[in-house]
Amino acid sequence: MSKQTYLPPALALLPLPKPHVLYPYLQVSITLTTDVVSHLLATLSEQTETHKAETRDRYVAAVPVTEGDRRIGRWACAARVKRIFRGKDDSSDEWTCVLEGLTRIHLPRALPPTLSILPPLPIPVVPYALPVPPPTLHSVDLMPVAAKLLPPELHPKLGALPPGVQADLLASTLRFEWDFRVDLLATPNIDERCGRVRAQMVQIMFDKGMTLPDEPRKPQSPQSMALVPRRQAGAAGPAGQAAIGPPKPQLPDDLKPLDALFQKRREELSPAATEALERELTRLAKIPSQAAEYGVSKTYCEWLLSLPWKRVSQGKRVDLDTARKTLDDEHEGLQDVKRRVVEYLAVYRLKRDLWEDKHVKEVEAEKKEAAVKAEVDAANAAEAPKEEQETAESEQEAESKNAVIPAMLDDSPPNDVFRDKAPILLLVGPPGVGKTSIARSIAQALGRKFHRISLGGVRDEAEIRGHRRTYVGALPGLFVQALRRVGVSNPVMLLDELDKVGTSNYHGDPSAALLETLDPAQNWAFHDHYLGDVPVDLSQVTFIATANSLDTIAAPLLDRCEVIECSGYVTDEKLAIARRFLLPKQTVENGLGDGGVSADDEVLTRVVTDYTREAGVRSLERELAKLCRAKAVEFSASRDGGSPYNPEVSVDDLETILGMAKYEAEVREQTVRPGVVTGLAYKGSGNGGILLLESALVPGKGGLRLTGSLGDVIKESAELAFAYVRAHMHILGISQELLAANDIHLHFPAGAVKKDGPSAGVAILLAFISLLTGRPVDPTIAFTGEITLRGAVTAVGGIREKCLGAHRAGIQRVIMPAANEKDAHDLPASTRSMTIEYARTVETVLDLVWGRAVWADGRMRDAARL
Structure with a gap:
């Protein structure tokens, strides 16, 4: 029993049906009916109120009984009620109660000789008896005989336990007779208990025809008989019953694929994610699958395993000539924007080359230093005495521990991957001028995956930082969801409509939540509320933002961006875009194939000037789509036996297809008059x-x-x-x-x-x-x-x-x-x-x-x- 465990002055007596026997520092699971569980919980509640317990733990005295006359022995085991839960079938009348043994206790003589474990007989409350005296030095060594009967992997774990716990654990593991185990519970003397267990193991070996070990006995000191930490005792527990502290729980069948994926991806996860997954999977194994938190915790583990923690796309070496040609081919005009994009790509390539050269040199230097150190250590080890080697090793271990402290306190990103700390490009301009396509071209030039996040209408901070898992239907924020969708941690991410994100309200401030995301000095450890204390590295993401206006963007957010003006197109640029891109695109989309519709510059100019008046080309594309649909009708009629199809669109066809001109050309005043x-x-x-x-x-x-x-x-x-x-x-x-x-x-x-x-x-x-x-x-x-x-x-x-x-x-x-x-x-x-x-x-x-x-x-x- 731990020194911090104080039992109440009275304990509820709980019968253990055959073949169960509970020993200190072990666990047992028994089946109870609904009525017994209700009566037990009521009794424990009265116990807490009567004795004003300061802890929420509930204690009982677990006593083994027979199935026939149900006679009660005079020895029991004080136990902590760890869990009481129902099986998967909610309509079942059976409940499972998990008990953890604490110490042997001697029951008073005033108890009735028999006890029924069935209702309506009450479960009596008995006074608490003092624990047995501490054990004395003994000379019985159980390990040589136990090593013959137990699997090899259990030998070191069993050897780490005190002798008294070894005897109780071996009695449960080797399935001794129930009567023998009941008598063993009534044997508080460690020497006597270990001797009886060894004699029983020798009898089992004799029955199996096995030879006895001839190893000398090894007397143990009183210090070795002290209680070991709970985590060591729990590691030695076999199936059925375990040593004090529960062993690593067995995962349910629905969690085994999740655990297999965790073991497969362990090397790809960050240290924080690995620790969180180990903690959650251990917790999941203890939670009934019917519990509400079971699904929440399982979904959390699935999210952690689905994120690309260290998975990156290798990309390709940036070719500036190819990038410049791609921009010219896909975008008309926007010369300032193209020049800035090429500058951005050139700087990115130079910085990446410098980092790769430096990283390679650092790795080679570390390998050379490690090789030299290994040679020196080997030479010193061959010459130095054993005591000096042990002293040097302890000093090195202390130095390594001390060296970890500054690294843990250092709030700077690790230098294991390339992080581009370039300013966030903010493309500002009217709708339809090609801001999104510019971002796609940058991703194509870098050879990276592209993802678009629409910030228009985002009013809740939780959409950026995620919801806390305490809420129903909680999900991570937009950035974590985007990383899961693209599958790499270094995509090109477009933040569309940055000027339309919400400002401070009762749901939080989404603009303020974006500050950490877009700051290269902070986003290497971005904290999402859903992921809790597991940070996400966003420093490898290349962020590009778009906006129609700068007026509604918060000043601190705008300070993190480099503004690039994307002005509207002039008539000549719109004419070239219509000729090179829009008309061929709409021809194919309307089922006419390449060359299915043709129009000369005069027709396209009239469409640009008389039917559209915008900075971009979206309205122009819609008008050209009308022309193509009209020609599609003519082409279908010609295939049905009508007049031959003419792909040419003339100026006279514009008023028939598009109607009267929507806009009149602005003309200056012709007359001269004062005022x-x-x-x-x-x-x-x-x-x-x-x-x-x-x-x-x-x-x-x-x-x-x-x-x-x-x-x-x-x-x-x-x-x-x-x-x-x-x-x-x-x-x-x-x-x-x-x-x-x-x-x-x-x-x-x-x-x-x-x-x-x-x-x-x-x-x-x-x-x-x-x-x-x-x-x-x-x-x-x-x-x-x-x-x-x-x-x-x-x-x-x-x-x-x-x-x-x-x-x-x-x-x-x-x-x-x-x-x-x-x-x-x-x-x-x-x-x-x-x-x-x-x-x-x-x-x-x-x-x-x-x-x-x-x-x-x-x-x-x-x-x-x-």
Whole structure:
């Protein structure tokens, strides 16, 4: 009995039917009926309440009885009730009770001579008797005789046990007669007990015709008779009954395939996963299969075994020329994106080559050092005395143990695999421009598996980090599920729609959960709630993210990414994409085969300009699909005996198939009138165009009226421009009486379309000045930029889209802030026919529009004097 085990002052007496006999430090399983189990549990509950036990363990006195007269012996075994469970059939009246022996006890004489183990007789409570005195030195050695009767694999385990436990274990293992085992229970003296067991084993050998061992007896010291640790005693337990501490439990049939897979993949698992699996499988063997936690624990083990802990795809050496050619073949335009992707691949190849060279040198150095150390140790061992060798070995063992401590405390990833700590590429652009296909091309160039994770609409942190196993239907997070699906630990993983992931709410913060995932310094030990204390290595995964906008991405998350702008396609690029990719693809998908539909550039250009208006090419592909379906109908009719099939699509067929043109080409204003100015606007989804501003004087008191479905920002721009005009009336040549007697009405056409954004200040200011001075603005000039009260022109966004829209509308000159000059260098060659001019102040804008001699007319000099 362990020193920490304290039995209550009274024990419930539980009969053990023949042939069961329980000894200390062993276990036994007996079958009870439902009524007996109910009465036993009630008795144990009363025992706990009466004696105020501080532990949840329940204790009984297990006494062997006969089947006939059920006579009770005077010796029993104090036992702990470990488990009481029903069999697989819930309707069965049989229960299994598992008892663990603690110590021999002597029963008092006041007990009745007989006891029925059947209801309704009660199970009496008996007073606890003091344990037997500690054993004394003995001279009976059981091992020489036991070695003849037991399998060889049990010899070292049995030899590690104290002599008294050896005697009890041998009596149970060798199946001695029940009467002999009952008498052995009533023999507290170890010498006498060991002698009786040895005599019984000698008799068995004599009956089998075996020779007795002639080995000398080996007296043991009192220290060897002390109780060994529970894990050593449990290791020696045979089938049927086991030594103190349960042996390694036998797995049920449904768990054996799982255990076989665990043994097969043991070398591939991480140390944490191996430890968790061993713990869970041992626990599973003790849980009834009907228990709810049985299925949860089994599913957990299946998840651990299905993850690719050390399994990687070897990939291939990156060929930059091949990668560049693949990008050019599969993607039209996007030159900046292609250049950055090639740079990424080049850096990846160089870093991997450096790591491989360094790793090979480290491995060779370790092998050489180990060989030299082995030679030195062998030479020292041959020369040094035995005592010095033992001292050196103990010192080396202590040093090795001490050396483990810093490694355990070191919070850095192991250097056994290549980890690419490159920044996360974030492809930002409107829908349909090829962000996902760019990521696929990177995976193809690296020779790695590709997996896409859609983050759009993710509002629960548990979808990223997984659910805890306490919840019903718990599953790991998206990243662990992705690793299981691809089967390798180094795929290329696309995080799609990063800007649409949810923010902080009562379900947690998914954006914050992504921070650890995308941080190369942390994701080598990513913790999923479902896997518990088993970390997952995500540092070998190449993450690529996509988004349509940066506005809704959390700042800490955006800080971990390198933003790459994927702008919309111009008309020429869309035409090339339709000719090279979309039309052949839709021809095959609609059952017409290669060359089943043909269209010249004029037809495709009309489809691009008159029926689509987007940054990407998805709408364009849908329109081309309509053409192909119409041709599919004609082709089917021709096969049924109709007119011959003509694969050519003409311009005249477009209105018949696609209907009237959906969009009219934006055309600049043709007439010249004061108060009307052409502005530039970004219209969303990668589109830009011109925006007409109209102003008029109406009788009033010098106020400002705004119409055209304007947002707050653009209203503030109008008020700012009006304030600038009133503050600089003398310099601008505006009559104060004219402004005091009239109101200015500013209108933006297409009133049903919402208009907002900080980029119309310059155009609004020019419209006011043109209206009040009577000087018209050339309609071939378009403006973009914001102003301040002191007359500075500040930068705006969407320059590429605005310039493309201006070019489509026939604008010849574009005036924009000087701070946006860097954005205009990457415009397509088709826009080079426009003249782009830059301004830092309002005065520069006025000079570019009318010339200083016209608009200032000497007033700037007069203002300077004032």
